Amino acid sequence: MTYQPLNLGRWIIWGGAALLFAAAPHLFPGGFALTMLTQMGVMILFALSYNMLLGQGGMLSFGHAVYSGLGAYVTVHALNQIGAGTFYLPVPLLPLVGGIAGLAFGLLFGYVTTKRAGTTFALISLGIGEMVFACVLMFPGFFGGEAGISTNRMVGQPFLGLTFGPGIQVYYLVALWCFLGMAGMFALTQTPLGRMANAVRDNPERAEFVGYNTRHVRFLQLVLSSFFAGVSGALSCINFEIVSAENVSAIRSGGVLLATFIGGVPFFFGPVIGAIVFVFFIVALSGFTKAWLLYLGLFFVLIVVYAPGGIASLILMQFPVIRAGRWRELALPYALAALAGLVALAGLIGLVEMVYRLSDQGVSTVLQLLGMSFDARSAPPWIAFGAILAAGLASLRAAARRVGERWGAIQLELQAQAAA
């Protein structure tokens, strides 16, 4: 928190973000890239709303998809009503419908879940998620059963000449809402409630003794978060033109947790990074390998163990060093560590892929990698990849130690300078 009236750094970050949103489809052309970018936008919004709980409020939820999913269901009905001519709203404003629906369900379920904090909250959110998912299949009248509800976003009068038929228009709609949502959620962190949510996360007891009912803080924070989750659900509805049971599923809820945590829970922008990485894993990587789930799981566990601040913390850690002009000293150790990491990764990928070749039905046991082929039924590739992995890990260990030593030394010197 700084109190300069004009914070240049902040302007640069937000301006840069807006520019990136605008330029992304031109940097990555192609229909599939556009789909991925659109989904990243939706996921960014969803993950940020999730971080209002986990990062800012200390609430670990296993059922956040409930709010985005139910928001999406209400949106799809609204869209169909627009199509049928019984309701009028310009399509670009539909995310508001989703947001309000999300908020309404936040009020309803949040009342129950936020009665408790910590681990119990996590379990209750899981139970609510399971219950809602079961209900979605049980009431096909509203939810359309497992097939869900389809819709057509090209309805009503074109809005400012936009029909939202072409994917690029949908992308910019998502980008706009994503940006607005980001700004809104950032603004919320700067309000009394936002700050007290942090206080409740860090020390709920003390918060009670300065006059705050921690339950109310959690409740309001969850309700606001479910508004943005609802907006993201509405955007996903507009993008896919279908809403189905998977929108409220435990897989979605787990996914947003993974994405947010990988990105970095302690930082506002962390989930943005996480959402991008996550969508890349699911949509793009799954086209290359069946083992994407395993890679994602491993990646997540590695982050939990070695970088609980997520990717964002790894990046932000470098800034003080860069500012002090000391990054050159770290360049070589980093390069060595990266190299060792790549070697280990290559070994790991080789082993994992061969395991999948051996176990999966219907595919040959021959692994094609970098133009070479390896037969998983013969021993040599196993030995080779195992050796590569072992060598990679050993050198990574050594390199990491070197990075650690250098890093520690620089930190000490910087601290000494700061004190002096």
Next chain:
Amino acid sequence: MKSAIELRDVHKSFGTTKIIFGVSLQIREGERHAIIGPNGAGKSTLFNLISGRYEVSAGRILLHGADITNLQPFEINRKGLSRSFQVTNIFHNMSVYENVRCGVLWPAGYRYSFWHRVGGLRDVRQRAEEVMERIGLARRRNTLAGTLTYAEQRALEIGVTIAGGASVVLLDEPTAGMSRTETAQVVELIRSVTEGRTLVMVEHHMGVVFNLADRISVLVYGELLATGTPEEIRANPAVQEAYLGALHKEAARADGSHA
């Protein structure tokens, strides 16, 4: 004279273990009241009962004549009672300024607002600056609370407690673990920040107690032995016998080891 706090035959037990046996006590408005007693006498428990941290097993507690028995801590706080903790209980991941501000926000009327920008609240900022000035941490405003020195953290603990302008302030061993010079500073701090308020403190340091308190209550094994002015307490033979004499020696030893 009206009582700021009144305890009427308060009991507390955990399971089958009784900690407080029928304490009745009136603390007058505007007075500085100290509660003393040997370790395990139930002083902190009494604080926890008054501030709503524990539920009362039997009896009533009144704040400015209104019943606050078994209200939630935040409800009691909103009625104008604020407390500090024996073990420093602040927001370690926030700056000094933000810590103090947490204490200011509710009483300033911003409550759960999510439509005010906290940086733009001039009254909150002024009040927080003022508090930081008083507790002598203005220079450390942007330091993370977790990285402060122990004495600074204790000062911040008091700052967070008094920031909201509560009419009744409960301080739980404000000088615990401090050196002699630090203690002297804290005494002055307490004296100045509780000007015009009711202060109740638990304190082991007899110098501090007799220096600050208008009246003193002696709690021994969950029962109130005596209440009175420092002179009365000093002169009370029962207190002398049961507690004070031994404590003086203890305190002297403790002081000696500090030096």
Next chain:
Amino acid sequence: MASAGLDPLSGPFANVGEQGLAEFRFTVDAINKRGGVLGGRKLEVIGFDNKVSPQESLNQLKRVIDQDIRYITQGNSSAVAGALIEAVNRHNERNPGKEILYLNYAAVDPAFTNDKCSFWHFRFDANADMKMESLTTWMAGQKNIKKVYLLNQDYSFGHAVKKAARELLARKRPDIQIVGDDLHPLGKVSDFAPYVAKIKASGADGVITGNWGNDMSLLVKAGREAGLDVIWYTYYAGGLGTPTAMGEAAAGKVKIIAEYHSNVANNKAAKWDADYRKQAPKGNPDFYFLRGKIMWDMFAKALNQAKSADAKAVALALEGMKHEGELGEVEMRKSDHQLIQPLYIMTLVKSAAKGGPKEAKIDLEGSGLAPVTEARLEAYTSAQPTSCAMKRP
């Protein structure tokens, strides 16, 4: 000539997707060996992992479109199929000249060839109502059936089975008592013993169920444990681990309605079946989708007749096409793009190797359970009127 197979290739249902893909590749290889299509072009099936998620399927569809592939096939989950039909319709409307054709080999929601029918969608599997039509036609002749119990999964397919069973039984065998009718949440029940106790108490002699996967195997296992003596009339007890999980508990008790099994009489696909088994992946040894072979054969024929790879021309050639399948003539009905084909009711028995009847030669998944024909139902028995109002471009 690439086609895209959109089915789960990772996650819990990957084996289902892989099974389909493996059989399709076998069929397509054979077509290519015969000389391919359109005068020598080779067919190819490329797998796309849709993770049985409607939304992920749409992602993969975008990818398919990016790669300029015009033919897709999919079968697992009606939810996915519904999403794909809508998406293909929209795409074809928004991108004339780049149309996509969708060949459905297993999604059986009746709506796809009724209210939601599409010119761009062709279904090669009998839908849920058609199967029930055939099943009840056969049941009508079984005088020992007196009381049946309906137990289904609580979602669209389960509802469809329940509704069709009630209507059709009331029409064909009004004297059969429906002694119970329950829905249970999909895939959420781990202990079926309470359901079994209830069925037992109802005095039913048969249970009609559309259950699949664990909901199917757990039900039959629980039934055997509690000594429940009923006949199970099922759709999906024949594959995907279910025979393995049910084990010999199921022998003589489970009936399945489908278009093919390996022990069928006069099987012109017998050699094909055997050849497939020789090279089949170890996890999925069975030849399961005869309709898949029929689908690719008819598709190849339509390409050759249309003399063009244009989706619209192929669709026009495909609709109304008659084809001599391995087990009799089949027809792709023009009015709703539903394949009309003969169906079989089979009973699972102990395989010949385990002391069962000698026609039970080939067992399922090596489980010792083998299907034998109970009845063959000619194509016309399952044909139902359609409410489809086909919009042709």
Next chain:
Amino acid sequence: MEFFLVQTLNGISYGLLLFMLSSGLTLVFSLMGVLNFAHASFYMLGAYFAFQVSAKIGFWPALVAAPLLVGAIGMLVERWGLRQVHKHGHVAELLFTFGLAYLIEEAVHLIWGRSAVEYRVPAELDGPLFRIIGSQYPIYRGFMMLVSVTVLVTIWLALTRTRIGLVIQAALTHPQTVEALGHNVPRVFMLVFGGGCALAGLAGVIGGNAFVTEPGMAAAVGPIIFVIVVVGGMGSLAGAFVASLLIGCMQTFAVSLDWSLAGIKISQVAPVLPYLLMVLLLIFRPKGLMGTREG
């Protein structure tokens, strides 16, 4: 009447199985404050190990070997995984086990395939235990109850009569004190975590063949046992016991009832009832049936 009896027995046997699962979870949670999200995955591992062992040397050795193996894996996980993230707090520990659940499921896919494996009730336990007027009750259900009760009595004895049991018990109520008394808490943690996993593994051994052994079995049972620990009260063994039986019987009897409300039958919502129970309980008794501590 015999219908009622059979349903009651069904409910109790299922409830006892649930308790075997939830007791391990509760023990670990009480002692370490860690909610093991992968607990149900260890249940699954127990079933698969039992399948593998019983295919090689028979069911009875598997009954002992599989839980021990699972317990050993649990200890390794604690030693080389959880202990590393301990410094980052309970949320990190929970997330670690969450990731672990993903990995275990994928590993099971890889090793044993994606569909059910043929893990059967042994022949000597196959058949009816008794018959009452047409209804029969399977031996295996009886065996499940026997194993559950034996294990529970053993745990109870171990907790109340052995030294380590007393330390664990003390740690349930006063974790800091136990540490202050200088007990080798990390080792106790490792043992308890391994023990909790072994309990889950044993539940897997006897549940895997009664039901079905397949990669989705963990995800199917996981949410229910989490509901049980919430309903029973976090960290309360007695609460978990009551909640397990309650939920086991409730699900069983809901199926038997043909009452309906707004076109939805009670039997239709049976598996959702535990969640409804949880919601109601939270509204009226947020601490759970026998809970004492806040989450």
